[in-house]
Amino acid sequence: MPKVELHVHLEGSIRPETVLQLAANNGVSLPANDLVGLKEWYKFQNFPHFVKIYVGVSDCIRSTEDIEFIAKEFLLGQATQNILYSEVTYTACTIEKRCGIPVDEQLDALRSALDWGKKALDVEAQFVLDIVRGDTPERAAQVLDWVSDNLGKGVCALGLAGFESLGTKVFADVFGEAKRRGVPVTAHAGETEGAWSIQETWELTGAPRIGHGVRILEDPELVSEFIRQGMVLEVCPTSNVCLGVFPSLEMHTLPELMEAGLAVTLNSDDPPMFGTSLTDEWIRCSEVFDWDDEVAQQLTETAIDASFLPDSAKQALRSKVAHSTIGA
Numbered sequence: 644m645p646k647v648e649l650h651v652h653l654e655g656s657i658r659p660e661t662v663l664q665l666a667a668n669n670g671v672s673l674p675a676n677d678l679v680g681l682k683e684w685y686k687f688q689n690f691p692h693f694v695k696i697y698v699g700v701s702d703c704i705r706s707t708e709d710i711e712f713i714a715k716e717f718l719l720g721q722a723t724q725n726i727l728y729s730e731v732t733y734t735a736c737t738i739e740k741r742c743g744i745p746v747d748e749q750l751d752a753l754r755s756a757l758d759w760g761k762k763a764l765d766v767e768a769q770f771v772l773d774i775v776r777g778d779t780p781e782r783a784a785q786v787l788d789w790v791s792d793n794l795g796k797g798v799c800a801l802g803l804a805g806f807e808s809l810g811t812k813v814f815a816d817v818f819g820e821a822k823r824r825g826v827p828v829t830a831h832a833g834e835t836e837g838a839w840s841i842q843e844t845w846e847l848t849g850a851p852r853i854g855h856g857v858r859i860l861e862d863p864e865l866v867s868e869f870i871r872q873g874m875v876l877e878v879c880p881t882s883n884v885c886l887g888v889f890p891s892l893e894m895h896t897l898p899e900l901m902e903a904g905l906a907v908t909l910n911s912d913d914p915p916m917f918g919t920s921l922t923d924e925w926i927r928c929s930e931v932f933d934w935d936d937e938v939a940q941q942l943t944e945t946a947i948d949a950s951f952l953p954d955s956a957k958q959a960l961r962s963k964v965a966h967s968t969i970g971a
């Protein structure tokens with residue numbers, strides 16, 4: 644089935660095999676230096692451990708060649724899964740800070756990979772450069788500048804991730820400026836924190852899409868408002884289960900979100916770290932929630948509508964995914 648993915652992280656998609664290879668090439672020491680050990684380290688334990696893995700993986704990236712390599716490998720993985728278009732979150736500020744690679748050079752490497760993906764694999768993607776909650780507003784303003792300078796050139800939006808409990812207030816001015824500049828925004832909220840976080844993040848960022856947002860059901864008024872405003876949730880079920888938001892996929896409220904009339908999309912977040920892929924998400928959800936082709940078509944159309952693509956590209960994508968079936 645041809646697919647579209649709006650919520651997936653580039654650094655969170657690097658295979659353990661590749662992390663080992665990068666670490667060996669670059670003389671970086673990891674908590675494990677064989678595949679079994681590294682896969683064990685990769686396994687999700689809790690959010691702070693997850694952040695540690697994320698930073699450890701980022702530290703293995705030492706050159707623009709590494710960036711181009713991981714981006715190409717990512718695109719190959721998307722192509723193998725028949726994911727025709729992806730919006731990929733990438734934390735350029737962390738790579739700049741920890742690995743010292745200037746952002747312009749990082750973006751050139753990413754663009755080379757995108758060109759290759761289009762020509763060699765017939766898949767397309769754009770990057771969402773994210774602000775990390777915990778960074779300073781000055782740093783966030785820099786990320787905004789990188790996004791606005793590169794919008795339409797491999798970059799499609801400004802993102803917001805990191806420790807959700809820190810809130811969004813400190814970045815209010817940055818997102819106000821993003822709005823003035825017409826920079827599209829998507830923001831993580833309502834995963835480890837409740838509906839208050841979704842409300843605050845939405846009000847302060849003006850994002851038309853919320854990353855996760857699954858805890859919105861805690862606030863029925865906010866649910867009604869989201870439906871009225873045509874807000875879209877980027878739901879990543881296995882990620883939510885790993886983080887303990889729901890005890891199991893069977894207990895996930897994705898069906899309730901859909902029944903309430905909220906617009907949702909299906910995504911993989913950080914696939915190898917959560918032991919999943921977008922294809923796995925579709926298979927698991929289809930089985931557990933008894934989805935049919937109509938649901939698949941609806942969710943894919945929602946993802947295309949909610950993407951940051953221009954209208955002409957959305958139309959082209961719609962015709963490519965039309966009449967697909969879940970079993971195909």
Ligand SMILES: [Zn+2]
Pocket residue numbers: 650652804831854912
């Ligand atoms: Zn995410």
